[in-house]
Amino acid sequence: MIPLPSIRVAAAFPPFSRLRAVLGRRVLPLLLLLLVLLPAPLRAAALEPLELAVRRQADGALVLDFALRVALPRPVEDALQRGVPLYFETEAAVFRPRWYWRDERVARQARQWRLSYQPLTDMYRVSLGGLHQGYASLAEALASMTRIARWRIAEPAQLDAEEGRYYVEWHWRLDTSQLPRPMQLGIGNQADWVLGIERTLRPEGAAGGAQQ
Numbered sequence: 001m002i003p004l005p006s007i008r009v010a011a012a013f014p015p016f017s018r019l020r021a022v023l024g025r026r027v028l029p030l031l032l033l034l035l036v037l038l039p040a041p042l043r044a045a046a047l048e049p050l051e052l053a054v055r056r057q058a059d060g061a062l063v064l065d066f067a068l069r070v071a072l073p074r075p076v077e078d079a080l081q082r083g084v085p086l087y088f089e090t091e092a093a094v095f096r097p098r099w100y101w102r103d104e105r106v107a108r109q110a111r112q113w114r115l116s117y118q119p120l121t122d123m124y125r126v127s128l129g130g131l132h133q134g135y136a137s138l139a140e141a142l143a144s145m146t147r148i149a150r151w152r153i154a155e156p157a158q159l160d161a162e163e164g165r166y167y168v169e170w171h172w173r174l175d176t177s178q179l180p181r182p183m184q185l186g187i188g189n190q191a192d193w194v195l196g197i198e199r200t201l202r203p204e205g206a207a208g209g210a211q212q
Contacts, residue, residue, distance in 0.1 A: 046071050047197055054168050054201045060156030062107070062203060064092050068146040068172060072138070073192035076174070079183070080138075085116040087178035088145050092153040092170045096163060106166070107154035112175070113145045146172070164203075171198035 051067040072080070080086055094107040114127040123134045124141035135141040153168065173196025176184060187193045 046073055046195055049197060049199075052170075052199060052201065054153075054203045056203050060159060060161055061152050062094060062154040062159065062166065062168070064151045064153050064168065064170065064201075065149050066090075066147070066151075066170075066172070068197065070142050070146050070195075072142070073195065075187075075190070075192045076195065077138070080115065080117050081119075083117065083119075084179065084183065085114055087175040088113045088115065088173070089175050090148075090170070090172040092151070092168050094154045094158070094166055094168050096160075097165050097167070107158045109151065109153045111148075115141055115145065166203060168201040168203075169198070170201055172196060173198075 048069040049066070050069055051065055053065050055063055055065070057063055076086065089110065089112040091108070091110040093105055095103040095105050097103050111128065116125045116127075117123075118125060118134075121134075123136060124138055126133050126135065126141050126144050133144065135144065154166075159166065174193065176187065176193055179187075
């Protein structure tokens with residue numbers, strides 16, 4: 001019997017380990033890039049204005065009405081539940097335009113609230129100056145800080161009765177500068193802790209429209 005010559009057949013495919021290495025070098029970076037470029041999942045807005053208006057009353061004073069719908073992001077609510085008080089502030093500054101110099105600020109009003117949770121009574125406490133009020137739910141506590149009607153932000157003596165070009169720079173926000181120092185360093189610029197809104201408003205009926 002004549003022995004047959006040995007024939008070596010080259011593998012049609014590279015070994016699995018080599019294939020895995022090639023995929024790791026070429027495909028994995030592409031997948032990571034796609035993950036970065038894909039839009040983040042949509043979520044409900046944490047802060048939504050429901051009402052926002054500046055009016056001039058019959059006596060000449062400027063008053064501000066605002067109402068917001070606010071939902072605390074999960075990390076913020078968790079910190080509150082663990083005993084960290086939260087501070088919220090709102091400020092309204094009234095300006096008169098001047099073509100020859102920077103606009104003149106003629107009035108300014110501000111408020112600051114302190115929100116805390118009391119686990120022994122399962123109550124939320126809101127403090128404004130020397131006033132304190134307890135609430136059974138977080139929603140009720142937030143509502144007390146996000147709705148103001150007829151807030152006098154400029155008195156008649158501060159305004160020119162014939163000047164109709166006044167405008168108001170207003171904001172409402174979570175004041176993270178009041179948090180404990182180690183916590184401020186920990187949260188940095190995390191998006192969940194950037195909670196606020198700001199607007200430039202003109203009195204209703206004034207030339208130039210209402211909001212910007």
